[in-house]
Each structure stands twice: as structure tokens, then as C-alpha cells.
Amino acid sequence: MNREEYLNVMFNLNQAVLADSTALLALTVAWLDPLMILEESGELEETDLTEFYESGDEMGAALRVARDCFPGIYAKAISQVRDGMELNLVSDLISAEITEQTGIPIDDYDDPVAFAYGIPMPFYGVDWDDDDFIEDHPELTDLALLLGATREQSYGREEINFSKRSYQVSQIIRSSLEEHDKDAVLRSLMVAIAHITGSSGNST
Amino acid sequence: MIDRTQSRLFQVLSEVKALELEGSLVFQQAMRPQSGEFFPSLQNIDKQQVLRMAIEVKEYTTRCWQGTQGLRDLNPIPAQVYIPKFGIL
Numbered sequence A: 001m002n003r004e005e006y007l008n009v010m011f012n013l014n015q016a017v018l019a020d021s022t023a024l025l026a027l028t029v030a031w032l033d034p035l036m037i038l039e040e041s042g043e044l045e046e047t048d049l050t051e052f053y054e055s056g057d058e059m060g061a062a063l064r065v066a067r068d069c070f071p072g073i074y075a076k077a078i079s080q081v082r083d084g085m086e087l088n089l090v091s092d093l094i095s096a097e098i099t100e101q102t103g104i105p106i107d108d109y110d111d112p113v114a115f116a117y118g119i120p121m122p123f124y125g126v127d128w129d130d131d132d133f134i135e136d137h138p139e140l141t142d143l144a145l146l147l148g149a150t151r152e153q154s155y156g157r158e159e160i161n162f163s164k165r166s167y168q169v170s171q172i173i174r175s176s177l178e179e180h181d182k183d184a185v186l187r188s189l190m191v192a193i194a195h196i197t198g199s200s201g202n203s204t
Numbered sequence B: 001m002i003d004r005t006q007s008r009l010f011q012v013l014s015e016v017k018a019l020e021l022e023g024s025l026v027f028q029q030a031m032r033p034q035s036g037e038f039f040p041s042l043q044n045i046d047k048q049q050v051l052r053m054a055i056e057v058k059e060y061t062t063r064c065w066q067g068t069q070g071l072r073d074l075n076p077i078p079a080q081v082y083i084p085k086f087g088i089l
Helices: A003-019 A021-032 A034-040 A049-055 A058-069 A071-082 A087-102 A138-146 A164-180 A184-197 B006-014 B022-030 B047-072
Strands: A150-154 A157-161
Touching: A003 A021, A021 A034, A021 B022, A021 B047, A034 A058, A034 B047, A049 A058, A058 A071, A058 A087, A071 A087, A071 B047, A138 A157, A138 A184, A164 A184, B022 B047
Parallel strands: none
Antiparallel strands: A150 A157
């Protein structure tokens, strides 16, 4: 079959598909959401993020996260792959698009399969694992202890340990202070509790 | 008498009109039948429209998945009951 004959066959095939509403619907899904079809047909070896991490499939994890959180970016990435983009650049494209749309800088991570943990957001908040934390932040340390956290020795240094219960207590107190946000002191306390118990990181 | 056979069910389902998605209309417009490509590129399509189409298709595929899971989990029920002792059909 020469090129012209091939294009004629393609033309007839495309015309037939475009004229059939069911085939057109199926092709639209394949165009914009091929992962769903592959997953349904059992073609995908990995179906959740843990499996992507174990297999080291960087592109797969990034596409999965994009599909779950940013469908437009996911569709664009799929289209770029069809247009010939190198597969090892797909996660970079997704990172850049997320940054452009949300302002979240997510291009600076070491783990190649970082997307397997969700959106690779930078860490913002109080770093309790910092070696000099207690020394550098005595006021935050005191507040943490008031909320039920404990000072503990770990690997030859002292650190603050928040138990699940102390976190829950902190959240309850913080929530109860929301209705007093017109009181400057109570509002400051609410913000301080939110500051020491909240942090950003990977999420989906 | 109502025809409850599998072939009738298949016939009924196959007569259901295919859903018309925004993505399908855009696909028709963007497709270049003589180019040899199976799928048009999204490069020349407005970003907001791509987002709308992607969300719509994702919601559609999710509904399909939930529907098939629901059907799969249905317990079988007898379509016909025949009790010859009492002549009940």
C-alpha cells in the first residue's frame, strides 16, 4: 500500500467514525481520557499511586495525579505525547503547567517518582525535625507543650513530639477560637496554633 | 407479555442515543480526515475549552464506571417463574 492509498483508507475510516455517534463518543473518550479505557480493559499494570512508586513509573504517576486533580493539564499532556513528546519530559510538562496555573512551585524535588505521593508541593510550615528547633523557637516550643506535645530524646538530641491526640486537641481548640476572631489576642492564639500544627506537602 | 430476554435487553441498550459531548463536537471540527492522524492535536484549541472538555469527559467516564460497577454488583433475579404444580407462569 502506497502513501496515497493509506491516506485514502484513513480518510474513509475517519469519515465512517465521524458519522457514527457511538463511535465518535468512544473516540472522544480515547482522545481525552485514554487512561480510563486502559484501566478498564486491564492494560494498565499500575492503577494506584503506590504501584506507580514501586514500579518507578514517573510519567504514569504524573499523569495519574494530573487526571485526578487537573484534567485540562492531563488532556494536554496526553496530546503532547501523541504529538511526539519524549516520555521522560511528560512529568516536567505537568509540573510546569501546575506551577503556571496555581503558582505552586513544584519543579524542585529530588525523588523522580515524587508524583507517586501526590502533587509534589514544597514543605511550608514548622519543621519540628530541625535540629535547632527548640533553641531557635522557644515560644513555639512552649505553645506546643501547652497543647500536649512532649519533649523527647531522639538520636542524642531533644525534639518535640506531637502525638495524634495532641494534634486533635490542638485542632479542636483552634476551631473553637474561630468564632472569637474579632478578639485580637484570641485570634493571635488561633493563628499560632494553626501555624505550629499545619504544614504543606504532597497531597491529592 | 414483556420480552425479558438478553437479546431484547441488548436491542434496547443499543437503541439508546449516544451522548453528545462538547469534546465530540470539537473532535469533529478539529479532525483532518486526510492528514492520516487518528486524533487531532489540542495545540490550537482554546485552553479553557480543553479544560471544559476534559472535565466533561472525565465525569462521563466516571459515571460509566460507576454504572457498570452498580450493574456488576446487582444480585440476579428470576425473569420468569414457572411453578407447574399450580399452573403459575
